Amino acid sequence: MPLQALLATPRKYGLLVADDEGEVRDVLNDGLQREGFSVWLAADGQEALDLYRNHCETIDVVLLDVCMPSLDGPQTLAALQEITPQVRCCFMSGYLGSYTAEQLRDLGAATVFAKPFRLAEVAHVLGELANRPGVDWERGAEEESGAV
Numbered sequence: 001m002p003l004q005a006l007l008a009t010p011r012k013y014g015l016l017v018a019d020d021e022g023e024v025r026d027v028l029n030d031g032l033q034r035e036g037f038s039v040w041l042a043a044d045g046q047e048a049l050d051l052y053r054n055h056c057e058t059i060d061v062v063l064l065d066v067c068m069p070s071l072d073g074p075q076t077l078a079a080l081q082e083i084t085p086q087v088r089c090c091f092m093s094g095y096l097g098s099y100t101a102e103q104l105r106d107l108g109a110a111t112v113f114a115k116p117f118r119l120a121e122v123a124h125v126l127g128e129l130a131n132r133p134g135v136d137w138e139r140g141a142e143e144e145s146g147a148v
Contacts, residue, residue: 012038013130014058018048018076019065019092027119028063035123037130045071049079056084060130063122066093066104066112074099074107081108088129092117 015037017028025041032039040055042048045068052059062080064073071079073091080087091104094115101112110129113122 012036013060013127014038014040014055015126015130016040016042016048016052016055016059016062018042018045018063018068018073020044020068021065024065024115028122031119032123032126035119035127037123037126044068045073045076045079048076049083052080052083061088061090061126063090063092063113063126066091066099067095067097072097074104077107077109088132090122090126090129092122 013036015032017025017032017039018041019025019028020043022043025043029039029041038058040051040059042051045064048062048064049071052062062077064076066073068076073093077087077089077091080089087108089109090111090113091109092113092115096104096112104112111125113125
């Protein structure tokens with residue numbers, strides 16, 4: 001492919017999704033791939049960390065479920081921030097547990113999506129977040145409602 005064609009081809013944004021519900025992961029994987037994302041899927045926080053460690057150079061944004069077994073979403077975000085302090089992250093949840101949306105944003109989340117949500121809205125916000133400049137991959141990177 002000629003260089004000009006490569007430069008004109010929009011880059012797919014990398015997205016890491018962690019949710020302990022397989023059906024949610026499947027819907028997000030299918031829908032967000034259709035929206036142009038390259039998607040990595042994790043069933044829990046530890047799997048998300050392992051994937052991130054191996055692919056952080058190509059993962060632009062992370063979408064974490066709040067309540068997961070083993071490491072919950074906030075614990076996973078804290079571990080991701082040890083790898084990349086400015087990691088871009090959003091939370092999603094049908095139940096926030098002992099957290100509030102404000103607390104989750106204070107931990108570094110850009111947005112908290114309440115389940116069920118509209119996939120198009122999530123894709124838009126994730127795309128905007130992934131497109132922001134400034135993540136240093138050399139290690140040191142409001143609530144939406146709506147239906148997944």
